[in-house]
Each structure stands twice: as structure tokens, then as C-alpha cells.
Amino acid sequence: MDRPNKPSAISPAGGAPKPSVHTEQGKVIASLPTGDSVQVLLFGATVLSWKSNGRENLWVSDAAKLDGSKPVRGGVPLVFPAFGPPPKDHATGKLPQHGFARNSHWEYLGSSSSESGKLASGGDDSIKLDFGLSHAQISDDAKNAWPYDFSLVYSVTLAKDGLQTMLNIQNKGDKSFEFQMLLHTYFRIDDISKVSINGLGSTSYIDKMLNATTQTQTDPTVRITGEVDRVYTDIKQDTTSILQDGKPRLDVVREGLSDSVVWNPWIEKAKGMSDFEPKDGYKKMIAVEVGAVDGWQKLEPGETFEGGMICKAHL
Template sequence: MERSNKPAPISASGTGPQPNVHLEQGRAIARLPSGDSVEVLLYGATVISWKSNGKENIWVSDAAKLDGSKPVRGGIPIVFPCFGPPPKDHATGKLPQHGFGRNSHWEYLGSSSSESGALAKGGDDSIKLDFGLSHQQLSEDTKKAWPYEFGLVYSVTLAKDGLQTMLNVTNQGKEAFEFQMLLHSYWRVDDVTRCTVNGLGSATYIDKVLDAKEQQQSTPELRITGEVDRVYKSIKQDITSIVQDGKSRLDVQRDRIVDSVIWNPWIEKAKGMGDFEPNDGYKNMICVEVGAVDGWQKLEPGETFEGGQILKSHL
């Protein structure tokens, strides 16, 4: 897809080791001189690995398909332009659950040393990978189901002190459209029963385990003791943290978006998903997902939306 500010290749000049990027088996892999790395599948532009200090931060099912045959169970799939099953009376009503972002082939737009943004320090400190998806790249069936002209640019920035993932949405057509977006992030933990999710404040949430009833967060932390499927709306605090054994494990900072989904399938639901392995893998993962899913975002022709997350691992 066309992009006016396509990043320039990383310069080979400079002293000392430089960030490295290469493409293999349908994925882009970036590595810093420190050894920290990130892997992104071109199918779905799904982040499937992020290692810091030699340790993996992301959970991916042992049964996940990484060959482009179906969306990845695990990693950071991109939900766009609808979250969950779309309403039948909405413009997205003919699309599958979670839309088409996670099961489309994205174009690799290139890499650059990141000289701006929350994590950027320039030089060998960070590297940004850009991926693009537009109306022209969709299947004919998907174009018919959602016939809007759009452009998506997904930027994944790897830095010494974290990872940043940002989705930019542009309306390139002549009519307005509505959408939702979510970064469906699966985080690896040692034991979810020893974890809490902090920083939800007193936010209102939709509890999908309790017939989608609206609830109010009444405690400063959320403990995982069973199936959890909650959509938190307009969280006032910027950062939601996963705390393990009383110590910070991962900080998830919402950037220009205010909603979050917390999900863990627990025992029975994990057993019922054919691509969720091992069956007790729910013990080692927790989804803390940032997005804009409370209602719809509307873009007029020529307008742009941008939102994402800034992540800091404490491994």
C-alpha cells in the first residue's frame, strides 16, 4: 500500500552493533544489540514473540496456526473493524467475529530507527517495524461485506525498555465509516492464580460471564479465580499492570484509547477450544487488551484515528 512517510532503511553507519531486521517464513524479526527481540507474522500483522532479557513475554498456544490458515490463538492479534460478533443491523454486520484485521495478509512497509514516540531514543536503542493493510488487499468477499476505502498502518517499536504497538486508521474514501479496534494481547505468566490485574480504578465494565451485565469495579485489584471476560469502559488511569507474587510483571499503558478487555478462559472453556493447548495453558496466560470498543469510532473522509499501547516488562 502507498504511504507518504514510508520509513527509510536503518543506516548501517555508526559505531557498535546496530539493530537487525530480517524476513523469513512470512514473518518480520527484529533484534536489538541487547538481545531483545520481536517477531511479527505478516498474516494478521500478529506479534507472536517479544523477548526481553532473554525471556518471553507473550503466550502463544501450542496448537496455534502460524501458516496463515487461521487467526493465531495467542500473541497480539489485531481486532478491526468490529469487536466480537458484529451487530446484524450495523455496517459491519456481514463480517466475521473480530473483523478481518487478524486474518488478512499485511504488507511489510519497512523498518527504521525510531526517533520519535514514547519509547524512542534513536540509534541502537530502538527499531520500528511498519505494516500496512488497505481495501485493495482484501478478498473480494470481504470487500463486498465492508466496502469502505481505508488504510491501516500498524507500527511495532522494539526498545530496550519496552514495546510499543500503534494502529493508525485513515478513511481514504468518500463516505464516513464506523469501526472498533482492539489489540487482543495474550501475556505469559508463571501462574495466573498468583497474579492480580491492577490499575482498573472504579471503572464500569460489561461482564460477559454474567450475561453481559454492567458492573462497577469495587476493588483496587482483580484476582483471577475463574473464567474472566470483562470489557472495561473509559478507564481513567493510563496504566494497567499485571502483578505476579506481589511484584510488577508487566505494565500496559493505553495510548490515545481508554477501554480494556480482561480475559482468561479458565478450565472448561480452554478445553472446549480446539486451538488452545495445552488444556491447562490458561494457568500461564492472561489477556489484558487495549482498544476502542465501547460504541463506535466514526471517521469522516480524510480523517485519521491512532491508538495503541506502550508495554514495559519487569522480567
């Protein structure tokens, strides 16, 4: 995939410790001198691990497939160009659930520690990894089902104060297309019964557990006491916070996006998913997923859309 000014890979030199990057077994692994690290699987450009202060912040199923045979259960799978089962009467109607980005092989475009960004302040305290996917790289089935010329660049920036993931979508063709996108993030927590989520108060949401009816979040705090599958739309606050025992654990800041999905499969749903292990793993995870999934985004030829998140972990 062509990209102007493609950043070159960083190789640690002598002197002060610098960020390091290496690839192994289809993964790109980056580390900071602080010990913070991130791992991205080239299949799906799925973030598999994000460690800060020695603590893992993402949940990945013990039965997750990392061999490219199916999308990864856990981490941060990328949803594009359709969220959920696509409607049959839409241009995405022939695609599988959640589209093709999470089960396509992406190209690693390189790394940089000097590009601008809210977390990438330059120097040795951050490192940015870029991954690309274009129409030419997806499967023949996906091309036939969704015959649009597009370019995706997914940037994963690891910094000492958080992790930023941004998806840039460009229409490279001569006709417009519509899409949805979502970062389906599985966060690792200690005990779901002690978790609360702030930042969604007074927001409308589509409740998949109540026949996709629209509800309003009247309580400023969301607590998980059973299966939850909600699409919060047009959120006014930029930050959604996950608390453990009433103390801040993780902040999720939306960038260029106004929707978020909150999901936990709970007992029965977890039992029914062959790649969800252990079966009581729902106690150790909560999915807070930023995206543009309420309706459709439209890109005219040559236009670009960009959206993503900044995640910050608390001790």
C-alpha cells in the same frame, strides 16, 4: 500500499552493534544489541514474540496456526473493524467475529531507528517496524461485507525499555464509516493463581459472564479465579499493571484509548477451543487488551484515528 517517506530497511554496518531486521517464513524479526527481540507475522500483522532480558512476555498456543489458515491463537492479534460477533443491524454485520485485520495478509513497509515516539528515541536503542493494510489488499468477501476505502498503518516499536504497538486508521473514501479496534494481547505469566491486576479500580465493566450486565470494579485489584471476560470502559488511569506474587511483572499503558478487555478462558472454555494448547495453558496466560470497543468510533472522509499501547516488562 503507498506511503510517503517510506523508511528504508536497516542493515547493520561496522562499528558498534546496531538493531537488526530480517524476514523469514512470512515473519519480520527485529533484535536490539541488548538481545531483546520481536517477531511479527505478516498474516494479521500479529506480534508472535516479544522478548526482553531473555524472557518471553507473550503467550502463544502450541496449536496456533501460523500458515495463514486461521487467526493466530496468542500473541497480539489485531481486531478491526468490529469487536466480537458484529451486530447484524450494523454496517459490520456481515463480517466474521473480530473483523478481517487479524486474518488478512499485511504489507511490510520497512523499518527505522530514528523516527520519533515515546519509545523511539533514536540511535541504536530502538527499532520501529511498519505494516500496512488497505481496502485493495483484503479478500473479496471482506470487501463485499464492508465496502469502505481505508488505510491501516500498524507500527511496532521495540525498545530497550518496552514495546509499543500503534494502529493508525484513515478513512480514504468519500463516505464515513464506524469501527471498533482492539489489541488482543495474550501475556505470558508464571501462575494465574498468583496474578493480580491493578489500575482498574472504581471502573465500570461489561461482564460477559453475567449476561453482559454492567458492573463496577469495587476492589482495586482484579484476581482470576475462574473464566473472566470483561470489557472495562472509560478507564481513568492510563496504566494497567499485571503483578506476579505481588511484584510488578508487566505494565500496559493505553495510548489514545480508554477501554480494556480482561480475559482468561479457564478450564472448560480452553477445552472447547481446538487451537488452545496445552489445555491447561490458561494457567500461563492473561489477556489484557487495550482498545476502543464501547460503542463505535466514527471517521469522516479524510479523518484519522490512532490508538495503541506501550508495554513494559519487569524482571
